[in-house]
Amino acid sequence: AQSVTQPDIHITVSEGASLELRCNYSYGATPYLFWYVQSPGQGLQLLLKYFSGDTLVQGIKGFEAEFKRSQSSFNLRKPSVHWSDAAEYFCVHLATSGTYKYIFGTGTRLKVLA
């Protein structure tokens, strides 16, 4: 079965520091990948998506992600974290066998220190 792995359950960074959240997806799957953010009490907001083309994709709020097929990875990065970035981040893979379905990672909770 196709799966998405987010190895880090919790990450703590200082405000202004750089951030990288890791995501690995099932090898060989079609690389339709997303990153969503969920702030406390809020729904899921799309940060960015990758379907094809340039492997470095830019998203909202200063986030970017790089798709690396050889490593089956789609890591999310931000050069300078703001306190408002504290939230839970989900990597999502779109499975396209039959009807299209989202496969969610378990999420990474980001804490930002002032």
Added chain:
Amino acid sequence: EAGVAQSPRYKIIEKRQSVAFWCNPISGHATLYWYQQILGQGPKLLIQFQNNGVVDDSQLPKDRFSAERLKGVDSTLKIQPAKLEDSAVYLCASSLTTISYEQYFGPGTRLTVT
């Protein structure tokens, strides 16, 4: 464009009681999804509709959960009777079709079963 609407936003009930959640998708979206998100986990798909027909309900605990989308627009998810382990956020999402790349999420309903 209006987003996905859900109500109520919060609900507290006692175990063995029943509860219902409502979702109104983005206008024109034929596919509607209900997800269950238990604290600390990624969302899990419960049921997927295409118009008023069920496409996938393989993860729906049918002994206590039911869902309908009678006119192919808004949808209701019901739990009867509720158990403590049903405490979760219930997310509704919609997409244009069953083979759309992107889903759009509502704010969710947080259910607490005591």
